[in-house]
Amino acid sequence: MCPNPGQINEQRVETPRGELLFRALCPPEFFLGLKLDPGLGRFAHYSSMIQKLEMFQRIASGEDGNVILALADGNTVVGYACCYYPSPGERWAALGKLMYEMGAIEVSRNWRNLGIAQKLVHMATDRDFYEEKIAYMNGFSWHWDLEGTGFTLAQYRQMMINLMKPYGFKEYPTNEPNVAIREENVFLARIGSRVSELDIRRFRKLLFGILETN
Amino acid sequence: MFDAYPKLVVLKDGTPVFLRPMVLQDEEGLNHFFSRIPERERWFRRENVSDPQVIRSWFQQMDYQRVLPMVAVRESDGLIVANLSLHRRAWGCLSHVGHIRIMVDPVYRGQRLGTWMLLDLVKLAMGMGVEKLVAEFVAGVEDAAMRGVQKLDFFKAAVLEDYVKDPQGGYHDLVIMVKNLHRDWSDF
Numbered sequence A: 001m002c003p004n005p006g007q008i009n010e011q012r013v014e015t016p017r018g019e020l021l022f023r024a025l026c027p028p029e030f031f032l033g034l035k036l037d038p039g040l041g042r043f044a045h046y047s048s049m050i051q052k053l054e055m056f057q058r059i060a061s062g063e064d065g066n067v068i069l070a071l072a073d074g075n076t077v078v079g080y081a082c083c084y085y086p087s088p089g090e091r092w093a094a095l096g097k098l099m100y101e102m103g104a105i106e107v108s109r110n111w112r113n114l115g116i117a118q119k120l121v122h123m124a125t126d127r128d129f130y131e132e133k134i135a136y137m138n139g140f141s142w143h144w145d146l147e148g149t150g151f152t153l154a155q156y157r158q159m160m161i162n163l164m165k166p167y168g169f170k171e172y173p174t175n176e177p178n179v180a181i182r183e184e185n186v187f188l189a190r191i192g193s194r195v196s197e198l199d200i201r202r203f204r205k206l207l208f209g210i211l212e213t214n
Numbered sequence B: 001m002f003d004a005y006p007k008l009v010v011l012k013d014g015t016p017v018f019l020r021p022m023v024l025q026d027e028e029g030l031n032h033f034f035s036r037i038p039e040r041e042r043w044f045r046r047e048n049v050s051d052p053q054v055i056r057s058w059f060q061q062m063d064y065q066r067v068l069p070m071v072a073v074r075e076s077d078g079l080i081v082a083n084l085s086l087h088r089r090a091w092g093c094l095s096h097v098g099h100i101r102i103m104v105d106p107v108y109r110g111q112r113l114g115t116w117m118l119l120d121l122v123k124l125a126m127g128m129g130v131e132k133l134v135a136e137f138v139a140g141v142e143d144a145a146m147r148g149v150q151k152l153d154f155f156k157a158a159v160l161e162d163y164v165k166d167p168q169g170g171y172h173d174l175v176i177m178v179k180n181l182h183r184d185w186s187d188f
Helices: A053-061 A091-098 A116-125 A128-132 A153-167 A197-206 B024-035 B052-060 B113-127 B143-150
Strands: A010-015 A018-023 A066-072 A076-084 A099-107 A134-139 A186-191 B007-010 B016-021 B067-074 B080-088 B097-104 B132-138 B155-165 B171-180
Touching (some): A010 A116, A066 A116, A091 A134, A091 A197, A099 A116, A116 A153, A134 A153, A134 A197, A153 A186, A153 B113, A186 A197, A197 B007, B016 B113, B024 B052, B024 B067, B024 B080, B067 B113, B097 B113, B132 B143, B143 B171
Antiparallel strands (some): A018 A066, A076 A099, B132 B171, B155 B171
């Protein structure tokens, strides 16, 4: 279960670096006038998953798309999480709107170790909506900022598992090619409390590329 | 470290199997498992796994830091269908190396079960700080397993020619396969 179920779309949080505004379910027009913190972007060994605000707009415009932002000074994005349904070409799309992806979580290099990622995940998952979904997250090591964090692949992987665990996500083996291509990659999922036994069975088989029709 | 267990894997034929660390209650199941392994294969194990006293001693000395034993159990009835163990040294020049031993029930071979178990162990070993995994195979007896680990980036590090003897007195090469567990991406 998500801790403290309920729905909070906006919260102000005090950090040692100043006050941050966390905002979930941002509407598409919300992103106009915002800017990305310089710690999000393109670096020698690492690039942010989202480098343009237009991407947030596109996600927020999609069906049930949810962009959660951490904002400094009211308009500077220092962290984000994005959630959406899988694209039609992806394996998980075979189960329709049962599957819901937490597609990206990132915190600016300038704002790490302040608990921002946890707060983003908390706000993303703190919705009754998730009880009817299988929420999932792909941890692809080629997106990991090993240089910025100083972590090894194993440490970064464990950090991701630890981040998602309090929100009911656990690791599932899968032969989905993008996950399976690197052994440090990780697939995490959370099965909502109202997901039927039949859908759980279909998910379990789809993890291994077996599509069971209703 | 073991929070995520049991982990479900679905085999090629659709059989659901759980992977999990071995526990004290598995002694009888493990004896039963080894009784289904062909005698010719048991011969090449480091210990006589046909002897229940040998198996009992494993359980009496169970220490996950020294030997991490994993089992695969059939979801429908809990039957042990594979056993894998990671052997480590707590101290010294080999403390970064893990030795693997794996055995799969003949009925479940060719179903990717060994691959799933090894892949899971690789992830566990990475988290434990292991830098190299080593597995030994008897040429001419365990060739299929050798081909399987090659697909997981194990490479042939050494061959001890005519090193082991089969029950009929014939000699076989012992092939030592190694996999490096990387700490980060290369700069290539």
